[in-house]
Amino acid sequence: MLACGIIGLPMVGKTTFFNLLTQTQAETSNFYSGRTEANQAAAIIPDARIDFLSDLYRPRRTLYAQLEIIDVAGLVRGSSQGQGTGNAFLTEIRNTDALIHVVRVFENTEVAHVEDSIDPLRDLETINLELLMADLEMVEKRIQRIHQGKKKAEQLKELAVLEKIQAGLEAEQTIHSLELTEEEALLLRSFAFLTEKPMILVVNMDEEQFRNNRYPQKEELIAYSQEKGIPLLEICAKLEMEISELEAADQADFMADLGIKEPGIHSVARAMYQSLGLISFITVGEDEVRAWTIEENTPAKAAAGKIHSDIERGFIRAEVVKYEVLHELGSMARVKEKGLFRLEGKDYQVKDGDIINFRFNV
Ligand SMILES: Nc1nc2c(ncn2[C@@H]2O[C@H](COP(=O)(O)OP(=O)(O)OP(=O)(O)O)[C@@H](O)[C@H]2O)c(=O)[nH]1
Ligand SMILES: [Mg+2]
CATH class of the missing domain: 3.40.50.300 (P-loop containing nucleotide triphosphate hydrolases)
Structure with a gap:
């Protein structure tokens, strides 16, 4: 820390x-x-x-x-x-x-x-x-x-x-x-x-x-x-x-x-x-809602590594929703309905307030 x-x-x-x-x-x-x-x-x-x-x-x-x-x-x-x-x-x-x-x-x-x-x-x-x-x-x-x-x-x-x-x-x-x-x-x-x-x-x-x-x-x-x-x-x-x-x-x-x-x-x-040049990306779920600290301009794959090295190693894609979009629509179901989440590759530079679900395979 x-x-x-x-x-x-x-x-x-x-x-x-x-x-x-x-x-x-x-x-x-x-x-x-x-x-x-x-x-x-x-x-x-x-x-x-x-x-x-x-x-x-x-x-x-x-x-x-x-x-x-x-x-x-x-x-x-x-x-x-x-x-x-x-x-x-x-x-x-x-x-x-x-x-x-x-x-x-x-x-x-x-x-x-x-x-x-x-x-x-x-x-x-x-x-x-x-x-x-x-x-x-x-x-x-x-x-x-x-x-x-x-x-x-x-x-x-x-x-x-x-x-x-x-x-x-x-x-x-x-x-x-x-x-x-x-x-x-x-x-x-x-x-x-x-x-x-x-x-x-x-x-x-x-x-x-x-x-x-x-x-x-x-x-x-x-x-x-x-x-x-x-x-x-x-x-x-x-x-x-x-x-x-x-x-x-x-x-x-x-x-x-x-x-x-x-x-x-x-x-x-x-x-x-x-x-300190820090930003947060967010993971959500029934189990936990959590802010993760990364430096500005961190690529998606390295950001995944903050959560677990397996997720970084087996990185496939990042599903990204901007916080503001979810905030406005009120539920992830509606975000998906409207097709407002993006699939990003390993080099995508994570932004402050990105809500991310990493797809990975180990
Ligand atoms: N009136 C007033 N008193 C304050 C304020 N902030 C702190 N104090 C008082 O000032 C005294 C010193 O506060 P500390 O927080 O211990 O100060 P410090 O900078 O840590 O002091 P050292 O560790 O000795 O260097 C305490 O009695 C506080 O209650 C303030 O905003 N207004
Ligand atoms: Mg003191």
């Missing part, structure tokens, strides 16, 4: 978001604990299509797409050099595939801010700088190593990429923002650089900011997100907690009062999924 790490300064609401995403109850606190162990659990990616299909088929099991979420201790200025809880968190998030960066704009005198003031742009820069420095340190060490050894042809290639990203990092450019070729990216893969990972920004507002749709540095943050191409989501963790504690029927009323259609945490989950 692909994993996302939640990062940010201490006491910005990271663990609160972790709990919301994973429906767990990891401990949160009003003060900086210096606790270093990470929380880890799976998050369900909410999907209205699966809700609908589950109502339609009433299967024994309904399975949504999932991502692993890792919540680490807050980073502080100098973390990459061992300050605060130090480098430990870096190891935890190095193995993730994407980062959720939580910044605090909520006012709450009971929850201290490590820098004593609300200044999300400064906080954002602080964390980003730590990530850059951690990567730069790895790059420098590796370059030095290569220079000390006998340089083989392969290492000269690696050296060239390393020097390229070194220059980038020194100019405060993330590796993600550098346009690397596929070959270059491959040479860097084993390093699992932090600034190479896709990132989304989550602005944690208080209730008043949420209701007024206003918070400090809002325009600057939005400009920042657009300039860097980093998705930005505005959420009030406090309200999200209240929503999550209500019964389903009350949730709808409460959200209607707030003027929202779904909990904000749902859009965070989907944004993570998208930032």
